Amino acid sequence: MKTPIHLTRRRLLAAVLGGALLGVLAACGEDAPPAAPTVESTASPPSASTAAPAEVTSSPAAQAAAQATEPPPASGPPAGTRLPDIAARVRQAQGDVGILPPAPATASDSPIEVPADLLAARADRLITLSDRDQLSATAWRNIGWKTDFDSSLVHFDEIFSGGVPRDGIPPIDEPKFTDFAEAVQFVAGREPVVALRVNGEARAYPLQILTYHEIVNDVIGGRPVAVTFCPLCNSSVVFDREIFGSVLRFGVSGNLRNSDLIMWDDVTETWWQQLTGEGLVGHLAGVTLNFVPSQLIAFDEFKAAFPDGQVLSRDTGFPRPYGRNPYSGYDTTEGRPFLFQGRMDDRLRATERVVAVDVGGESAAYPFTELSTQRVVNDEVGGEKIVVFWTPETASALGSSAIADADAVGSGVAYGRVVDGRELTFAVKDDAFTDQETGSTWDVTGRALSGELAGAELPPLVHANHFWFAWAAFRPATRVYTAGANS
Numbered sequence: 001m002k003t004p005i006h007l008t009r010r011r012l013l014a015a016v017l018g019g020a021l022l023g024v025l026a027a028c029g030e031d032a033p034p035a036a037p038t039v040e041s042t043a044s045p046p047s048a049s050t051a052a053p054a055e056v057t058s059s060p061a062a063q064a065a066a067q068a069t070e071p072p073p074a075s076g077p078p079a080g081t082r083l084p085d086i087a088a089r090v091r092q093a094q095g096d097v098g099i100l101p102p103a104p105a106t107a108s109d110s111p112i113e114v115p116a117d118l119l120a121a122r123a124d125r126l127i128t129l130s131d132r133d134q135l136s137a138t139a140w141r142n143i144g145w146k147t148d149f150d151s152s153l154v155h156f157d158e159i160f161s162g163g164v165p166r167d168g169i170p171p172i173d174e175p176k177f178t179d180f181a182e183a184v185q186f187v188a189g190r191e192p193v194v195a196l197r198v199n200g201e202a203r204a205y206p207l208q209i210l211t212y213h214e215i216v217n218d219v220i221g222g223r224p225v226a227v228t229f230c231p232l233c234n235s236s237v238v239f240d241r242e243i244f245g246s247v248l249r250f251g252v253s254g255n256l257r258n259s260d261l262i263m264w265d266d267v268t269e270t271w272w273q274q275l276t277g278e279g280l281v282g283h284l285a286g287v288t289l290n291f292v293p294s295q296l297i298a299f300d301e302f303k304a305a306f307p308d309g310q311v312l313s314r315d316t317g318f319p320r321p322y323g324r325n326p327y328s329g330y331d332t333t334e335g336r337p338f339l340f341q342g343r344m345d346d347r348l349r350a351t352e353r354v355v356a357v358d359v360g361g362e363s364a365a366y367p368f369t370e371l372s373t374q375r376v377v378n379d380e381v382g383g384e385k386i387v388v389f390w391t392p393e394t395a396s397a398l399g400s401s402a403i404a405d406a407d408a409v410g411s412g413v414a415y416g417r418v419v420d421g422r423e424l425t426f427a428v429k430d431d432a433f434t435d436q437e438t439g440s441t442w443d444v445t446g447r448a449l450s451g452e453l454a455g456a457e458l459p460p461l462v463h464a465n466h467f468w469f470a471w472a473a474f475r476p477a478t479r480v481y482t483a484g485a486n487s
Helices: 004-016 060-067 082-094 116-125 131-142 299-305 368-374 468-474
Strands: 159-161 192-198 201-206 215-220 223-230 235-240 250-257 260-265 271-273 278-281 295-298 310-312 353-359 362-367 376-381 384-391 411-416 426-429 432-435 448-450 463-467 479-482
Touching: 192 223, 192 235, 192 299, 201 215, 201 299, 215 250, 223 260, 235 463, 250 271, 260 468, 295 299, 295 411, 353 368, 353 384, 353 411, 353 468, 362 368, 362 376, 362 468, 368 376, 368 384, 376 426, 411 463, 463 468
Parallel strands: 201 310, 362 479
Antiparallel strands: 159 250, 192 201, 192 295, 215 223, 223 235, 250 260, 260 271, 271 278, 353 362, 353 463, 376 384, 384 411, 426 432
């Protein structure tokens, strides 16, 4: 039986999202098993002007809750309902998505052959579906999913609808790029961008655009990649899209786990956890995508490092208010984050930004509150010598309603610190990152600008600037760095 506070929260969410979450949220905690929403199919997608809210069918308990939770008037939810307010603004910013057809898929019984050793390794991790899981799987199949729901690492009550249908937040599949002369007209120097360099080609993906698409399927330096960003977790992660000889196109499933984006691919319709890159449900469950190192830095820092770099264009084919932040104030929210049902780790504030690394089986988190005073941390994780740099100017993409005007939160980056067999120790000198062994100066992208090692590069290290609650949910044993002591 649900407590009154949980009931109130779910009713508010259901009301604000026009019923899209009701089938999942209202049933959780009831005696009857939860079922994912079932949406009546249409022969063709409705136009933006005529799109109607999806019809939802669910368990008897959910239907009863639906009758008790009519949507509020157009003026919106009651004052002070912080979480529904975020959901409503995101939905409004994305437009009236209505019922969208799924992106073309080629799912089949055996679309990709998974190596036998991986199948054997995942066997003990696959769960046996409960009756509740079976009902949810049936409902998802009824709205067109071809996912192999019998192969899953998690029970489906860990998965929540985010309030939009599959690809209701549309990924960018044919990205266009522009030069700095045009980009400076719409990207402020302080704005955060995902900086990616592959085989000598450098590109910047502004969060002002990624916020509205969450995935960019791209090919850079000849390598097919997915550049991803989940605003709810502040998690920007890049993956290689090629796996077992097939190139996947990734989309936004519309679902969340631990408040983090669940992606889907167009070949197997496997559901993938964005923050970890692991297949959760489907033919490729238990398979982990290969990460591609990237940095989340200020646009000015990208321009200085890569004068011939390219910038993702606003010419996406979708009318979106790029530069506006529908999640304004989210990164200063106290208490439990939106749609996060996991255990809260109180070692840090939930939306504290951390430089998160996972090396050699060891996870570590470097809080921005520590980095802002240290600027440089020399450490060892999983047997690898690493360095973390922090720069102060990068604006928050989740603070002010206008990203360009947001408060500075800084950027944290991580690299290996052994170059040509020589271990380096870093410090800040005259506001520059300097190694003590040669006196060479380095920039935030890990390149030596002057000194004996000018032109050298630090080994790239997969890392991200996640919110603490999300990293701790997926890596609960992570070590938290504190100056002078590790915890």
